[in-house]
């Protein structure tokens with residue numbers, strides 16, 4: 003640029019006669035101050051989601067997945083919400099009617115526990131359900147307000163005055179409606195399921211309420227279950243080894259060997275499970291007893307049981323299915339079944355005693371084989387009638403010892419040993435817990451599985467691998483247990499008949515409760531009695547009924563949001579156009595929303611599902627406090643305690659980061675990446691500043707310039723701008739924001755900074771203000787800056803608005819967001835010029851390299867001190883150069899001006915008098931010292947100069963301007 007210090011200091015300076023940059027758009031973003039100012043401007047002028055709602059175009063609904071209302075915001079939140087905001091802003095600019103209603107997931111155990119942990123013991127004891135719910139509500143709302151402040155600072159547009167919260171009355175009411183419709187369709191049922199149960203506090207416990215003390219040990223037992231029938235395959239193998247398999251003969255003893263750490267569950271045994279992928283052995287001891295167990299454990303079992311086994315043959319786990327054995331404590335026969343990967347050969351025998359009422363894996367295997375879900379323990383931990391002769395023993399006291407003694411008497415106990423392992427205890431009573439099947443509420447996924455799979459096919463999954471993921475999860479999904487024995491949630495709206503198993507739930511009770519919740523909220527379930535909770539027709543009968551105290555799984559809460567939000571809010575539609583969350587939500591929200599929506603309306607709640615990865619540190623590690631690699635979005639924006647280490651980058655740099663990453667996989671962030679991004683940010687900002695600064699005396703309403711009369715260079719620039727608009731539009735359409743980032747960067751650096759604007763300096767600064775070569779350039783600059791502002795506005799929203807507010811001339815729109823997405827005038831695209839320019843630009847890069855080489859050897863100073871001679875190898879390039887000379891504008895389209903040298907000529911033969919001759923890919927390039935004298939104003943070398951002030955030299959055109 004033309005800085006005064008570069009002029010010869012002894013001579014008079016023409017600086018004041020140049021048209022220099024003038025703009026209030028600052029070089030530095032000063033984002034900590036400037037971004038909130040811009041946000042205030044938006045708020046005052048309703049430049050936010052209100053714009054989206056006032057649009058008249060087609061509807062576009064991006065439905066927000068609710069973050070949990072707990073804890074400070076992290077980079078994962080930033081990635082998620084900023085991506086959504088890119089899309090919403092882009093759609094608003096394209097005229098879509100858009101409403102974005104942010105949401106929060108408010109119920110559930112983590113908040114319940116947070117509230118309880120803050121209380122002293124006595125307070126906790128005196129807290130009733132309503133007291134707890136009140137505190138949980140307060141806690142959630144406080145968290146929401148703090149997260150909301152963060153989201154707003156990130157310039158996320160949405161209905162912040164009326165977000166959706168799963169604890170709101172209208173939401174709870176809509177959720178009851180979803181539950182009710184599923185119930186009335188027959189998809190909700192009661193069944194048994196094992197849960198963590200604390201006999202000492204007589205309640206079900208959640209995972210978070212368990213603790214695992216170091217010193218727990220159990221009495222573990224090796225037990226041999228007597229086989230009663232073999233499959234034919236095994237029988238024939240045994241016969242080959244001369245063992246009888248006809249059980250009527252009653253010769254020989256055949257056993258399947260199991261190991262368990264909970265002997266008290268043996269009366270509840272319904273099967274033994276093997277891993278189909280594990281290898282097993284059939285062995286005999288010296289008494290001709292046959293045993294089956296895992297091959298890997300052969301040595302250990304021999305040692306433990308103090309036996310010497312003869313190996314008869316190996317057998318695959320999958321071949322053991324169908325064997326039957328005698329129940330260890332009851333007079334019945336049970337099957338060997340195939341379990342899953344939970345069966346290992348790390349300890350025991352590789353064969354798992356299966357009691358579906360008392361273990362989760364056992365339960366799932368039980369479901370697969372339709373085994374009875376036998377529960378042999380009451381809520382105090384006492385064995386029931388179902389335990390047969392062991393009735394009334396207590397599982398935490400004497401049950402195991404008595405049962406072990408019984409096995410010993412039956413001669414099937416092989417070994418008892420004390421075994422130390424991880425075992426869950428009740429966090430309150432510090433006593434061991436058990437698994438116990440209790441009555442729970444389920445959604446029968448079987449009832450609508452095929453409909454769910456069909457609807458998955460109709461959804462557009464981005465990336466496509468998401469479809470396979472959710473499909474396999476829905477195929478493998480068991481029934482969905484939706485009840486929880488907790489207080490902080492939406493109640494399951496059911497009444498139980500006192501002293502009976504009868505339940506009451508029908509259209510009338512559901513409608514009544516739905517209406518009550520809409521008016522009063524779900525708290526009344528606990529504060530009102532049955533008389534008021536039941537519809538009027540049950541008035542006389544109400545004392546016979548007792549309301550249920552279970553609440554719903556929080557996934558049912560958030561999974562109902564399509565009904566509570568998309569179907570109800572202004573400007574939104576169901577199914578939504580887009581759900582956009584982390585890729586873990588195939589297991590979570592995408593799935594729970596799909597299941598409820600398909601169950602009720604037989605369709606998916608979304609048309610497209612887009613997923614993103616997770617934020618990692620720069621080395622690809624998970625962020626954690628202990629590693630000290632956590633990047634806090636608040637520090638990225640406002641800077642840290644030491645601003646040298648953690649400078650304040652502002653929201654736009656954070657948003658630029660989101661645009662820069664390939665979010666389809668996990669994405670890295672850290673101080674180096676942020677520094678690089680802030681460089682890119684500065685590049686875009688400085689390019690914009692240059693454009694604005696050169697428009698200070700330009701007013702498009704006073705200029706009538708037609709595309710036809712533009713110089714070739716300007717026509718090309720508009721063509722290139724049109725290409726960039728197309729490419730960026732396509733990137734946004736496909737949600738490929740990293741392409742936007744790359745295109746933006748290369749446009750600013752390669753097309754503008756290094757080429758068009760580089761050449762434009764002479765036109766803009768040196769020309770007289772009204773000269774056509776300057777005005778036509780300004781015409782192009784104004785097109786670039788206005789379009790660039792809109793193109794970057796979904797991502798760099800503050801910078802875009804800042805540009806708009808600093809446009810030096812009047813435009814119709816108060817805000818950049820009112821401009822609408824760029825449309826390309828038909829006369830901008832010019833493929834003929836573009837193809838010729840392609841080779842001319844490549845040649846320019848090549849020649850610039852040669853000049854740069856010459857400068858590095860200090861043979862010349864500025865490029866303007868040289869002239870270039872060029873002998874092209876190819877005719878096409880030669881023709882392009884001739885075409886430029888013939889049809890170009892003489893004041894703009896001189897190739898020497900494009901090279902920023904003093905002269906350029908095509909030659910037939912290499913010249914003898916060059917400083918440097920280089921044979922490039924395009925032809926022979928020769929550099930010569932420019933002839934003539936340097937103009938003290940424009941620095942071009944001219945053979946004829948005139949005298950200016952104080953004996954300065956001026957070229958003819960500068961002399962004309964100064965005159």
Ligand SMILES: [Zn+2]
Nearest residue numbers: 937940957960
């Ligand atoms: Zn000059």
